[in-house]
Amino acid sequence: MSEETKEQIIEEEIKQEETTCDSTEETVEKEESLEEKVARLEQQLKDSEDKYYRVHADFENIKKRLEKEKYQAIDFASEKFAKDLLAPIDSLEMALHSANAQLDAADLLVKLKEGIExxxxxxxxxxxxxxxxxVETDGEFDPNVHNAVMKVDSENHETGQIVQELQKGYLLKDRLIRPAMVSISN
Known part of the structure; x- marks a missing residue:
């Protein structure tokens, strides 16, 4: 073998070793980039889980707050109505106080009547x-809003008409609170 051939063989071996080293380095770089990618994905997963738990906790807090507000609204739904009933109770108390006044019976009766009105x-x-x-009680009997408690003979009314209202009935908007207690003609 000639010197040139030996040198060529050596050069080729060196090139192969360099190529092998380069591919080994690339593999190491690829492995490092894969490890980095796994680490990055694990961090993203951790961040997403953290975000999920925070959103879930916020949702649970909102749900509890709304539940509490709902029960408070139910508990205090009649507050406006209760406030509006204070004026009638005040009037009744004033009527009771006027009964203790030093008035003659006729004047006292007039004052009590005014207080009741x-x-x-x-x-x-x-x-x-x-x-x-x-509930209107003029005219025909309606079993949806009237409660007939007695039948009476009446020359002035046709059969089935309301003769007399014995107790008033009331509606809340369109819902019946209490039917009117009435007597109807035979």
Whole structure:
């Protein structure tokens, strides 16, 4: 073998070793980049889990707050109505106090009547504010809103007509609170 051939063989071996070293380095770089990629993905997963747990905790807190507010709304739903009933109770208390006044019987009776009329007016005002209306008892008997407790003979009314209202009935908007107690003609 000639010197040139030996040198060529040596050069080729060196090139192969360099190529092998380069591919080994590339493999190491690829492995490092894969490790980095896995680490990055694990961090993203951890961040996503953390974000999920925070959102879930916020949702649970909102749910609890809304539940609490719902029960408070139910508990205090009649607060406005209760406030509107304070005026009639005040009128009744004033009527009771006037009964203790040093007046003769006729004047006392007049004052008590005025107090009762004022109280009824205050109740009707409170009912109007809250859409509570009286059940009409003029005309035909309606079993949906009337409760017939007796039948009476009446020359002035046709059969099935309401003769007398014994107790008022009331509606809250369109819902019956209490039917009107009536007597109807035979």
């Amino acid at each position: 004022l109280t009824v007016k205050n109740f009707n005002t409170a009912f109007e504010k809250h859409n509570i209306t009286k």
